[in-house]
Amino acid sequence: MVALATEQAQDAGLFGPDSVTWRVNGDQSMAIAGFRALLLQAVHPLVMAGFNDNTVWFDDMWGRLQRTGDWVGTVTYGTTAEAEKAGRVLRRVHASLPEGVEPESGLPYRVDDPELLRWVHVTEVESFLSTYRRCGGVLRRGEGDQYVDEMRASAELVGLERHTVPASEAEIQDYYDYVQPQLRVSKVARNNTLKFIRPPMPRWVRLGTPARPAWAGMVGLGIAMLPPWARRLYGLPAIPGADLLATANAYAVRRVLASVPLVITSNPAYGRALRRMRSLQPALV
Template sequence: MIPLPSGWTPEEDVLGFFGPDSVSWRVHSDPTFSVGGLRALLLQALHPVAMDGVARFSGGFREEPWPRLIRTATYVDTLTFGTRTEAVRAAARVRDIHRRLGGVEETTGRTYRVDDPDLLLWVHCCEVDSLLSVARRAGVPLTDGDADRYVAEQVTAAELIGISPDEVPASVPELAAYFEEIRPALAVTPAARDAYRLIVLPPMPTWVRYLTPAQPAWGGLASLAVALLPQWARRMYSLPGLGLTDAAATAGVKAFRQTMLRLPQRARRSPIVWGGYERVSAADPAA
């Protein structure tokens, strides 16, 4: 049970729910976060009901996917690197939006609300699995114990969004068991196909597409994200990995990480991530 803000000390609030000693900070501040995030979106689209909610209620997603991608990354950054107060407020805003939305998914006939616990859990598990899997394949130094600790830490993120912690996988084996159990319910619906196309080939203004490196750069990230999906997910999309073998995908994401690590820290971290490190350092100069 997450305590109320009145139960936090100022030091706890500053550190946030994870802090610089957590595995979550290591994984979410790594350059592989962007590729893992795209992998998570591709995986999430395979749940017909969850994908229906995205297609219905992420306003303008078909025409302009960038705002949703930015909002999602900002939310995860805030939960991870913000103060506890900031994280709780961000989660409350999302819960308030979710509780007002619902619909009927055509292929299954299911009536749902966006905040149904099983849908929230699916989104959570896709995110955790993707960020962890991509980080490990890219060479982020994580032991098996670190990986289990990361999954356990992220139970807090699930609880903040409204999932009972008892229902959330708290280790790598539990996470794998969750995916094994849910796979029969997954499908590539027309909405999932649309989401795939938008992620791999997002709409861009003509001048951006042809006069800047944005399209090939994004295409490289998206191709990596597809290739790093589980084999069963790639088979569902009928895309083995855009011609990349598992070994080639691993080599590719390792090369991407090493390239990004050569950039200045401020260029490869969002302002929220950088602000978290600065805030903690100011509170504890020895940190």
């Protein structure tokens, strides 16, 4: 038992502190990237149908957000054993969900269909990476591709085969070109997006804090940060300078978040990983 605890303490996890993934996924820009990823994932009608049929998002929105944050934190910063366990749990949950039918097209879907899992993975990776860049995050030449390649380890956890997932930014763009004919904003997606902008909040939060306008502002920024083709699917007009304005606003939000103590803004898994790595240092000397 002691040997196992020592081994876990010295485990850098799937990526490790020298990875691009640690740097990107631990950045304050992820607060915006998460909204962008969810809004982009919603334009796949089968993914949105599965989400709508099998989630209690609006009954337990804060709990769902917490679980999503825990997933990203565990996969990014947890030990290898912790990440693999999280993957096994997620795969069991997906496998237990019933098949469904997308109401507008009549097409059947399975939540664990590799095509749907791939869409969710790619949109998350591309959202995290592009938002990090647009918020002022610095990447050296080739590190964008390195991040995409590293994150294929996360795809394997949800049940995808590594070779079926884009390994570079160029492959992500090729994938988007391939999948775009399947995409549209369904009635379910539109209704859920409207609810997402104004989620249920306790009365004291709505009236006594700026949470409501702050939340709506972050969702709006997430929409503004979407690729132009995705904004068109939402029926949004092309406004000159919109991308530049969204980038400037996202940069400002990141600067504000960077001024908040890390104990508030960082994922708890990040702190645990740093302590684990410090315990590993003597073994590396």
